[in-house]
Amino acid sequence: MTALTDKTAAEGDAALQADLLVIGFGKGGKTLASALGRKGQRVVLVEQSDQMYGGTCINIGCVPTKALVHRSGERPGADDPAVWFEKNARDVQDLTAFLNQKNYAMLDGIDTVTVVTGKARFLGPETVEVRAGDDRLLVSAGAIVVNTGAVPVVPPIPGLRESAHLATSTDLLRGTELPRHLAVIGGGPLGLEFAQMYRRFGSEVTVLESSPRLAGREDDDIAGTLAAILTGDGIRVVTGASVTEVEDTEGGAIVRYEIEGTKGEVLVDRVLAATGRRPATNGLGLDAAGVELTERGAIAVDEHLRASNPRVFAIGDVNGGPQFTYISLDDHRIVADQLVGSGRRSTADRRAVPTTTFITPPLSTVGLTEKAAREAGHNVKVAAKPVAQIAAMPRARIVGETRGLFKVVVDADTDLVLGAALLGTDSQEMINTIALAIRHDVTATELRDAIYTHPSATEALNEVLGLL
Numbered sequence: 176m177t178a179l180t181d182k183t184a185a186e187g188d189a190a191l192q193a194d195l196l197v198i199g200f201g202k203g204g205k206t207l208a209s210a211l212g213r214k215g216q217r218v219v220l221v222e223q224s225d226q227m228y229g230g231t232c233i234n235i236g237c238v239p240t241k242a243l244v245h246r247s248g249e250r251p252g253a254d255d256p257a258v259w260f261e262k263n264a265r266d267v268q269d270l271t272a273f274l275n276q277k278n279y280a281m282l283d284g285i286d287t288v289t290v291v292t293g294k295a296r297f298l299g300p301e302t303v304e305v306r307a308g309d310d311r312l313l314v315s316a317g318a319i320v321v322n323t324g325a326v327p328v329v330p331p332i333p334g335l336r337e338s339a340h341l342a343t344s345t346d347l348l349r350g351t352e353l354p355r356h357l358a359v360i361g362g363g364p365l366g367l368e369f370a371q372m373y374r375r376f377g378s379e380v381t382v383l384e385s386s387p388r389l390a391g392r393e394d395d396d397i398a399g400t401l402a403a404i405l406t407g408d409g410i411r412v413v414t415g416a417s418v419t420e421v422e423d424t425e426g427g428a429i430v431r432y433e434i435e436g437t438k439g440e441v442l443v444d445r446v447l448a449a450t451g452r453r454p455a456t457n458g459l460g461l462d463a464a465g466v467e468l469t470e471r472g473a474i475a476v477d478e479h480l481r482a483s484n485p486r487v488f489a490i491g492d493v494n495g496g497p498q499f500t501y502i503s504l505d506d507h508r509i510v511a512d513q514l515v516g517s518g519r520r521s522t523a524d525r526r527a528v529p530t531t532t533f534i535t536p537p538l539s540t541v542g543l544t545e546k547a548a549r550e551a552g553h554n555v556k557v558a559a560k561p562v563a564q565i566a567a568m569p570r571a572r573i574v575g576e577t578r579g580l581f582k583v584v585v586d587a588d589t590d591l592v593l594g595a596a597l598l599g600t601d602s603q604e605m606i607n608t609i610a611l612a613i614r615h616d617v618t619a620t621e622l623r624d625a626i627y628t629h630p631s632a633t634e635a636l637n638e639v640l641g642l643l
């Protein structure tokens with residue numbers, strides 16, 4: 176059993192009985208396993224790959240991408256871009272290897288937690304089989320939490336799946352070669368972060384997005400500023416594009432597309448499929464467990480994240496909720512509350528969940544857009560100012576990043592903040608302050624007149640909200 180777990184090998188067991196079984200080493204699952212293990216519960220945490228201790232975020236998601244985004248802005252002009260990229264890619268891979276081992280040790284170091292490395296599959300409502308090669312272990316548990324994440328979608332574009340040049344985000348993060356020309360199919364957060372970071376490392380980049388514009392949910396002024404920043408960086412952004420075919424040739428892959436009947440094509444050496452991620456439920460044997468799926472293939476859960484089998488919970492990307500690490504973390508709070516708390520916490524408690532797309536400068540949002548607020552019938556006031564014109568925010572000039580637009584949407588009748596879209600330096604920090612204000616009914620006037628540190632980005636609120 177050594178392939179599965181050192182602890183069972185020592186005891187020679189082929190079956191484990193636990194209070195809690197967590198399938199998948201994601202953010203919510205590992206936090207739950209750690210919390211309940213520290214309370215003395217017998218916990219088994221199963222992860223299918225030793226490359227994934229700690230889950231998507233630290234190994235193939237948030238951490239390596241943001242580390243590369245940061246490093247992409249630091250290239251010394253004279254350096255060979257390919258050499259510089261390779262060095263940085265290796266540095267970031269070292270960082271994720273370090274965090275992976277830290278995560279393993281963090282859980283394995285708890286006496287009552289057993290980390291099992293193998294692929295889990297339900298055999299029945301309360302029994303799971305874990306396999307690694309020829310090794311097999313049966314685990315039964317009072318509560319079972321599925322935290323298996325999501326996997327990239329490769330769209331059914333003729334020639335794409337067969338192309339030698341196809342890459343998922345995971346493939347790119349595990350490589351060290353700088354593409355000469357990268358095509359990115361899909362202009363969502365993942366596509367844009369990769370597009371801009373490769374561009375800044377020195378690749379030519381073409382983004383092919385099927386929607387009529389980028390950031391389709393955002394107001395026109397924010398979406399327009401975003402597009403101008405990306406094209407200003409030399410990224411070719413093609414919107415309204417229907418990608419019709421990918422054909423491998425000697426010189427790379429030809430990606431063909433159409434916009435309203437007009438054909439176009441681009442020759443590239445790498446094609447990133449960035450068209451979303453779907454819940455990872457394949458091979459989990461959910462039928463055997465009596466666990467139902469939604470129409471979109473996620474595990475169907477109630478507001479306490481309980482599945483149709485009441486012993487089973489689903490947390491993180493696999494339950495079809497917003498795909499963010501901090502949502503997986505919050506999911507763990509709800510399940511912990513069910514297992515060892517008051518049982519009152521639920522997904523309905525969530526208000527004003529912020530997002531950040533980590534392009535440079537970052538785009539951070541929370542709550543309603545101006546358009547959505549008007550459509551919802553609010554009497555709307557808007558404060559918006561280009562970052563370059565915000566005199567009270569020297570931070571932008573200090574860090575040499577003055578691009579962007581800050582916009583806050585306020586209810587004119589109540590003075591409460593309805594939403595914000597902050598495209599500008601350090602907005603990934605500022606947005607958390609605005610989200611907290613929305614959640615706790617802090618008014619726009621109070622936010623405007625608050626004392627902020629200097630020179631920070633948040634102090635822009637003193638000036639921008641003064642426009643109301």
Ligand SMILES: Cc1cc2nc3c(=O)[nH]c(=O)nc-3n(C[C@H](O)[C@H](O)[C@H](O)COP(=O)(O)OP(=O)(O)OC[C@H]3O[C@@H](n4cnc5c(N)ncnc54)[C@H](O)[C@@H]3O)c2cc1C
Pocket residue numbers: 198199200201202203204221222223224227228229230231232235236237238240241293294295296322323324325344365455458459490491492493497498499500501503533
């Ligand atoms: C490139 C990229 C960048 C991202 N950037 C951000 C960001 O900046 N901020 C943000 O908040 N979110 C970001 N995300 C999204 C975020 O990473 C995910 O929403 C989050 O990691 C999901 O966590 P989770 O808890 O659902 O599970 P995951 O962390 O995905 O973990 C699931 C684990 O389950 C394992 N597993 C699957 N099936 C089995 C099985 N049958 N048996 C055993 N183990 C199994 C998998 O190997 C995996 O380790 C990014 C995602 C990607 C891909």
Ligand SMILES: NC(=O)c1ccc[n+]([C@@H]2O[C@H](COP(=O)([O-])OP(=O)(O)OC[C@H]3O[C@@H](n4cnc5c(N)ncnc54)[C@H](O)[C@@H]3O)[C@@H](O)[C@H]2O)c1
Pocket residue numbers: 330360361362363364365366368383384385386416417418449450451452497498499530531532533
């Ligand atoms: N900073 C962050 O928080 C961050 C970063 C990366 C990823 N993520 C998460 O990971 C998940 C996956 O991200 P994503 O950007 O891949 O997914 P997404 O679903 O958010 O965006 C996919 C984009 O691809 C476009 N698209 C779909 N099919 C297409 C096609 N055939 N041709 C061209 N365009 C097409 C869609 O219109 C959309 O704009 C998201 O849920 C996101 O929340 C988060």
